[in-house]
Amino acid sequence: MITDENVGxxxxxxxxxxxxxxxxxxxxxxxxxxxxxxxxxxxxIELNVHEFNRGAISFYRKLxxxxxxxxxxxxxxxxxxxx
Ligand SMILES: CC(C)(COP(=O)(O)OP(=O)(O)OC[C@H]1O[C@@H](n2cnc3c(N)ncnc32)[C@H](O)[C@@H]1OP(=O)(O)O)[C@@H](O)C(=O)NCCC(=O)NCCS
Numbered sequence: 001m002i003t004d005e006n007v008g009x010x011x012x013x014x015x016x017x018x019x020x021x022x023x024x025x026x027x028x029x030x031x032x033x034x035x036x037x038x039x040x041x042x043x044x045i046e047l048n049v050h051e052f053n054r055g056a057i058s059f060y061r062k063l064x065x066x067x068x069x070x071x072x073x074x075x076x077x078x079x080x081x082x083x
Contacts, residue, residue, distance in 0.1 A: 009037040011047040030063050 011033060016025045037045055048071065049056050 006043045007041060008044040008046050009033070009040070009042040011045060013047075026059055027063065
């Protein structure tokens, strides 16, 4: 767990062009990120992924990531009309 005493790296978002998915590019990207994080002294990598993005969740789980928290959201009345 990342605390005030240690440091973690946050991955905002990664993407592989659709033509190249399923060929190991995403795994290689995350591996490079992990290598860089280790060199920088990070003790963990954290990231957010939308609940509906089941493919990405499977991808991250394959790479050893576990769910440590859940972000919750509620769409307010009128939000669609305002958007
Ligand atoms: C998620 C994403 C980055 C994966 O990249 P990729 O190059 O296709 O992934 P890889 O080929 O390196 O796959 C690595 C492992 O994850 C698995 N995996 C990848 N995508 C998967 C999916 N959609 N469903 C289930 N498993 C998946 C692969 O089967 C592979 O496992 P294996 O080594 O046992 O065969 C890519 O699908 C993508 O860009 N998606 C759109 C953007 C996105 O959702 N980004 C993440 C959220 S911000």
